[in-house]
Amino acid sequence: MFSDNKKSRGLSSxxxxxxxxxxxxxxxxxxxxxxxxxxxxxxxxxxxxxxxKIVVGKTGYIDGEVECENADFEGKFSGKLVVKNMLSLKSTANIEGEVIIGKLSVDPDATFNAKCSMKGGVKTLSDERGRGKTKGEKTA
Incomplete structure (x- = not known):
């Protein structure tokens, strides 16, 4: 009834x-x-x-450690969260703990009580003459 090609077509290897x-x-x-x-x-x-990707719905709750590529939260999280790319928090999200992310999007009314680190995106500031700031002065 189904060929092997049709069964595996929608899935990556x-x-x-x-x-x-x-x-x-x-x-x-x-x-x-x-x-x-x-x-x-x-x-x-x-x-x-x-x-x-991890999607946590309004009734979802994670207590522990999470590591993923992208995450969307409407529910609750407590613990350590590592998102390599984008973390999106909807208005009903409640995040507590330690968060390490690439990018962050937070809707109004979301609760975000976490120690947050963003990886990447650190750039050297330039002064008015186009010269870089002194060593160690960077911005996120």
Whole structure:
């Protein structure tokens, strides 16, 4: 009925287009590792690592450590969050802990109580004559 080509057409060889969902009312405790994206509507206590994107819905909650490429939060997070590219916080998001990101987008009314570090994007300031500032003076 299905050829092998049709079955694998929508998936990359590494499974990065796979969608994993943790439904509302579900609690997972421990370590989760994947290559695809995750949608969290339930609760995760522990470690979650993926090369894909993490979306935490309004009912979602993560307590622990997360490492991912991109993340969108509408729900809650507590712990250490490492997002290599873009972290987007919607108005209902509540983030606490330590956050290391590439880029950050925060909607009004989002709660962001975290120690935050942005990787990359540090540029040397130039004075009016076009010369760089002295060594060590940089801006983010």
């Amino acid at each position: 590494e499974g990065l287009k796979e969608q994993n969902k943790i439904a509302q009312g579900t609690t997972i405790t421990g370590s989760i590792e994947g290559k695809g994206s995750f949608r969290i509507e339930g609760k995760v206590e522990g470690t979650l690592k993926t090369a894909g």
